Amino acid sequence: MAIELKTHSLKTDEMIINMGPQHPATHGVLRLIVNLDGEMVKHVEPVVGHLHRGQEWQGQNRTWFQYQALIDRVDYLSGMFTSWAMARAAEKLDGLVVPERAEWLRIIASEMNRITSHLLWLGTYLIDLGAMFGFPFYPFREREKLFVLLEEIAGQRMMFNYIRIGGVQRDPKPDWFKRAKEFTEDFPDRVDEYEAIVSENPIFLKRTQGVGILPKAVAVDYGVTGPTLRCSGVNYDLRRFKPYSMYDKLEFEVPTFAGDGDTQQRYIARVKEMRESNKIIRQCLDMIQPGDIMAKKQVAGMRIKAGEGFEAVEGPRGVLGCYIISNGSDKPFRFRWRNPSFSNLSVLPELLIGHPIADVMAIFGSIDVIIPDVDR
Amino acid sequence: MTDEEKKPEEPKAAPAAAKPAAAKPEPPPPPTAGPAGQFLKEHGVVTIPMVDSCGCETAEINPADLAAALRLLRSSSEIALDFLVTVSGVDNIDTYDSVYHLQSFSNKNEFVLKVRIKKTDVPEGKLPNVPSIANLWKTANWHERETYDLVGIRYNGHPYPRRILNTWDWDGYPLRRDYKQPVDALNDKNPHSMR
Numbered sequence: 001m002a003i004e005l006k007t008h009s010l011k012t013d014e015m016i017i018n019m020g021p022q023h024p025a026t027h028g029v030l031r032l033i034v035n036l037d038g039e040m041v042k043h044v045e046p047v048v049g050h051l052h053r054g055q056e057w058q059g060q061n062r063t064w065f066q067y068q069a070l071i072d073r074v075d076y077l078s079g080m081f082t083s084w085a086m087a088r089a090a091e092k093l094d095g096l097v098v099p100e101r102a103e104w105l106r107i108i109a110s111e112m113n114r115i116t117s118h119l120l121w122l123g124t125y126l127i128d129l130g131a132m133f134g135f136p137f138y139p140f141r142e143r144e145k146l147f148v149l150l151e152e153i154a155g156q157r158m159m160f161n162y163i164r165i166g167g168v169q170r171d172p173k174p175d176w177f178k179r180a181k182e183f184t185e186d187f188p189d190r191v192d193e194y195e196a197i198v199s200e201n202p203i204f205l206k207r208t209q210g211v212g213i214l215p216k217a218v219a220v221d222y223g224v225t226g227p228t229l230r231c232s233g234v235n236y237d238l239r240r241f242k243p244y245s246m247y248d249k250l251e252f253e254v255p256t257f258a259g260d261g262d263t264q265q266r267y268i269a270r271v272k273e274m275r276e277s278n279k280i281i282r283q284c285l286d287m288i289q290p291g292d293i294m295a296k297k298q299v300a301g302m303r304i305k306a307g308e309g310f311e312a313v314e315g316p317r318g319v320l321g322c323y324i325i326s327n328g329s330d331k332p333f334r335f336r337w338r339n340p341s342f343s344n345l346s347v348l349p350e351l352l353i354g355h356p357i358a359d360v361m362a363i364f365g366s367i368d369v370i371i372p373d374v375d376r
Numbered sequence: 377m378t379d380e381e382k383k384p385e386e387p388k389a390a391p392a393a394a395k396p397a398a399a400k401p402e403p404p405p406p407p408t409a410g411p412a413g414q415f416l417k418e419h420g421v422v423t424i425p426m427v428d429s430c431g432c433e434t435a436e437i438n439p440a441d442l443a444a445a446l447r448l449l450r451s452s453s454e455i456a457l458d459f460l461v462t463v464s465g466v467d468n469i470d471t472y473d474s475v476y477h478l479q480s481f482s483n484k485n486e487f488v489l490k491v492r493i494k495k496t497d498v499p500e501g502k503l504p505n506v507p508s509i510a511n512l513w514k515t516a517n518w519h520e521r522e523t524y525d526l527v528g529i530r531y532n533g534h535p536y537p538r539r540i541l542n543t544w545d546w547d548g549y550p551l552r553r554d555y556k557q558p559v560d561a562l563n564d565k566n567p568h569s570m571r
Contacts, residue, residue, distance in 0.1 A: 049541040056526065057550050092430045220481060223460055223515030236481050309430030310477055310488070312461070323464055323477065334551075338462040338477070346518045375541060 012038035017357070021050045025128045025361040028371025030345075032360070039356045044349040048374050055376040059335030064090065064165065065300050067332070072159040074337060075373035077120060080106075080113040081315035082337075083163040085322040088244065089311035090165045093326050094296070094304050101291035102167035103245045108180070108284045109153065109162055110313075111277040112146050115187075117316035118270045118277075119143040121368050122194060125267070128365035129207050135197060142190050149180055165304070166296025177285055184282045191275055198267070208264035212351045212363035215260045222350070223343040226318025227269040228367050230254065231261025238314040250283050252276045263366040270368070273316075301330050310338075317341055317368055341373035409435065412478075412487040415455050421445045426490070434488040439506055442491055446509055449478060449487065456480045457487055460509075463519035465527030467552045470495050472504040474529055493529075508534040526551045 015036050021029040029050035035043040055074050059067050071086050072079030084106060091098060098106075120143060123136030147157045153172045154160035162169050198204055214224070219232040229236055237254040239247040255272035257265045296302065306328035312321035318340025325334040344367050351363050407425040409417060410433035416423050421444060423435040437445055449457040457478040466473040471492040478487045493504035503524075508531035510517040520531040521540040528549030531537060539546060548555050 049539075049543070052541040054550060060551070089430075218514075220458055221514045223513070234481050242484060307430065310432065310461070311430075319461065321461060321477075323462065323475070325466065334464075334466050336462065336464040336466075342518065342522075343515050346515060 014042065019360065021047075023361075025124075025365065026371065027124065027365075027369065028375075030369075030371050030374075032348075032364075034352075034357065034360065036357060039358075041352045041355055041357060041360065044352045044360075046345060046348055048345065048371070051371050051375040053372075053376065055337060056335050060332050063300065063302075063330045064304060064332065065298065065302055065330075067335070068164060069159075069161050072161055073372065074376055075315070075317075075320070075339065075341070075370055076158055077117045077370055078113055078315050078317070078320070079158060079160045080110040080163060081313050081320050083161065084110060085311060085313045085315075085320050086324070087163050087165050088313065089309050089322045089324045090304050090326075091295075092309045092311055093307045093324060094165070096166050096295045098167055098245075098295055099292040100246075101171075101288060102293045102295075104284050104288040105153075105168045105172075105293065106163055107246060107250075108281050108288075109150065109160070109168070111280045111284075112150055112180075113160075114277045114316045115274050116143045116146050116150075118274050119146075121270060121316075121365075122198075122267075125365045125368075126198065126204075128361045129204065131204075138190075138194055138197070142187060145183055149176065149183065152176055164294070164296075164298060165302070166298075167292075167294035171293050177288070180281065181285050184278050184285070187278045188275060191271060191278075195271060199271075205264065207359075207362055208262065208267060208366070210262050211355065211359055212263045212366055213260045214262075214347065214351060218347065218350055219261075222347040224318070224347050224367075225340050225343065226314075226316070226368070227255075227266055227273060228261065228344055229318065230256045231265040231269050233258050233260070238312060238319060244313065246284075246287075249287070250280055252280050263363060266366045266368075303328060303330050304332075312338065315340055317370065317373065318344060337376055339373045339376065341369045341371075345369045345374050407434075409433075410487075412449060412455055412457065412485065415452065416445055416448065419448050421448065423489075429488055432486045432488055434490065436490045436492055439491050439493070442489070442507055443509055443512060445489065446476070446478075446512055450512070455485055455487075456482050457485055458482070460513045460515050460519075463509075463516055463523055465523035465529045465551070467527055468492075472498070472527070472529055474506045474523065476509075503528050503530040505530050505532055507532050510534050525549070528552055 017034045017036055019032040019034055020026050021031040031047040033045040034041055071082045074082045119139035123139040126135045151157045154162035214232045216233045219229050235256045240254050253276055255269045304326045306326055308325040310321055310323040312319045320340055321338035323336040324332055327333040352360055407427050409425045412433055413423050413425055413435050421441050423437050426434040426436055428434055449455050457480050459479040459481050461477040461479050464475045471494055474491045476489040491506050498504045506529055508520055510520055520534055523529050525539040525541050
């Protein structure tokens, strides 16, 4: 509920407060210029760009092969998805058909990555709400197990560089599938554990119910995507809406809420999504067959046919797209990222106005923005 | 050092290769308007169909008609392109493009609309002008600011035309072909330190 402070008897002054850029709860470096009337937020201006690394500039000044390794840094919590968006756009331009086994491996790796991303969100979000009792260690325990699995196939814990143009980088050992399966069997119980701690916690409910309400029309107007949009009553998940890769062969649900979404629903949606991702991984582990994993020779001077195309995947934060113009040389002519966090963050002023300052980080955390994804 | 020397060559090499595919749609069957293009034609907005970008309908439009066309596409119930995915700027060989990727939350329509400004039409020292659609889609606000910041396209009528990713006093537009990296990129006045 949006708290209504009875301020009529108090004299309040407007003041301007600078939150950040070095604020512990901003998941990177975000600066918010907040106009306050007493405790209530009157106006907010997000100032982004402190983490701008010129990813698009780097894209068009490096070869395809070189830039593949940098792509995971666009959004460091969902490296698989950034690689996948770029790989899909380049494959479409080049007319490549990805081997079936590579598609399964991509789904397994990406859904694991989605779980790690949501787990990090869950842990840090509770800290944003002030839960200083060590809750993050629970989700981080499972996150670590997933990173051990992902490290084994990709060679790195977070900057995977695993999904390449034309397929995936390497085939896991048979033993790996067994351990992945063990994880998926164990994971639902662990999610129950988080839910037992959080879902009905009275403080959590007080801080989240009715806070940060995002009506459907506003969400559509701002191009908000991902769980945040689905909580506002739009059933838009690219995995279901325009099934790519092998998603049309898999059974899973997309948690959607009718009506205007609040912070609590965004929490419920993400927890449900983790369970669904776990289900997807389990199905993929059953369906995967031996076969080829790469359709394009990975050489330093590899070229992509001329043309232009836009391709998107459903990342943990929303529609993660890549618009590529190629002129047939070994470097992209233009490389453009469509990042979910960028559009999701632009809606923040609408959400914050009328809330007390204590809710600023609670609402900001609930839309799950990653600053490197905003600033690129 | 070697990186700096190589850079001037690249823009020259690019035009020759890109032209046949992207710039001029001259292959035998001329591109025809798809559903979105037909719809606009019926409502009296002229678009020039271009080669599909990977199966997605693409068209060019006059800057003056842009806002009207987008308003039509968004409000019609049959086309219903209500999701502005991204606004991107492209410094092409002889044009500046402002590219609008449109999708729909309710059906599977996709449409790419391009506004092209010839470089020869842009006076020396001035920026290409494109009408802003920030009052039509709030998401366009930040996307247009970013395009202005990185590619240097000015959006007329934008409510807050400021740089967004770079600092407000940044020199030049980093994604232009003729962009030169500042020597003092980290406030370091020594010209050799960054190279």
